[in-house]
Amino acid sequence: MVNPKSLEGRVMKARYFMHDTIVDARRGYDPSFAWRSLCGAKSLLLEGLQWQVGNGELIRIWEDPWLPGERERRVPQPNIEANPSKRIASLIDAETGSWREEDIRALLTEEEEETESEYHAIFTCYLTRNHYVVSDFSELGEGAPRTSFPERLVWSLQQLGEAENGRFLALIWALWTIRNSCIFDEDPINPTVVIMGFTRMEEYQGYASKVGERSLSIRGVGGGTWQPPKPGTIKINSNATLIGEAEVGMRVVGRDTAGRVVMVASKRI
Numbered sequence: 001m002v003n004p005k006s007l008e009g010r011v012m013k014a015r016y017f018m019h020d021t022i023v024d025a026r027r028g029y030d031p032s033f034a035w036r037s038l039c040g041a042k043s044l045l046l047e048g049l050q051w052q053v054g055n056g057e058l059i060r061i062w063e064d065p066w067l068p069g070e071r072e073r074r075v076p077q078p079n080i081e082a083n084p085s086k087r088i089a090s091l092i093d094a095e096t097g098s099w100r101e102e103d104i105r106a107l108l109t110e111e112e113e114e115t116e117s118e119y120h121a122i123f124t125c126y127l128t129r130n131h132y133v134v135s136d137f138s139e140l141g142e143g144a145p146r147t148s149f150p151e152r153l154v155w156s157l158q159q160l161g162e163a164e165n166g167r168f169l170a171l172i173w174a175l176w177t178i179r180n181s182c183i184f185d186e187d188p189i190n191p192t193v194v195i196m197g198f199t200r201m202e203e204y205q206g207y208a209s210k211v212g213e214r215s216l217s218i219r220g221v222g223g224g225t226w227q228p229p230k231p232g233t234i235k236i237n238s239n240a241t242l243i244g245e246a247e248v249g250m251r252v253v254g255r256d257t258a259g260r261v262v263m264v265a266s267k268r269i
Helices: 007-016 033-048 101-107 118-124 126-133 149-159 162-184 191-210
Strands: 235-243 247-255 261-268
């Protein structure tokens, strides 16, 4: 906001970010057209935003972009037990202005000093592992190779039956989407909605075997039957789930005339 003391600036702050800055503000429920437009433009600004560390009193260690370089500006692997509001100032010697190396090493784990990998992002990152361990495949980790993601993936698929491979791959895809959203999106997507959306794809895939069975009767919404679209077109199936009292999770799957899934998406509204 160029002029925060203007009437519009004060109204916006009172309604959307009374106790935060505009950078931390969320779009909220049923926003005005003006605020919706500002949030859309803000996402582009945040992609290139980076703090210059001075005394560090305003910079949050785990949430703000402050790391030097052009790639990852945020701490890749926040300490799950850390205080999310902890400031950079706690890592700087106020008298000398130098970094407190011992405090930094005690706060950041060795894992965070290593280059991010697919294996870490899916199976050990705190953003995804909590969802994996409560899934139907949690026991699959026992005895699994921990060398690389490709080896872990191939090994897991070999342990599962053909019917389970699709669900497992859908879960992995969902976890990857959740991880990226938590790191890069201003308003991260709801993990439950994402996992439900991706794993639901397997249910739609199962209908492909029934595409040629023209004798199936339509039993109404949710009856489990599916009719293919005309050649050269895509048929869209959608589903919605109420989340709490103010949000809705939507899932969309598109399939061609052979019943093959050509796209899948989920969104929280």
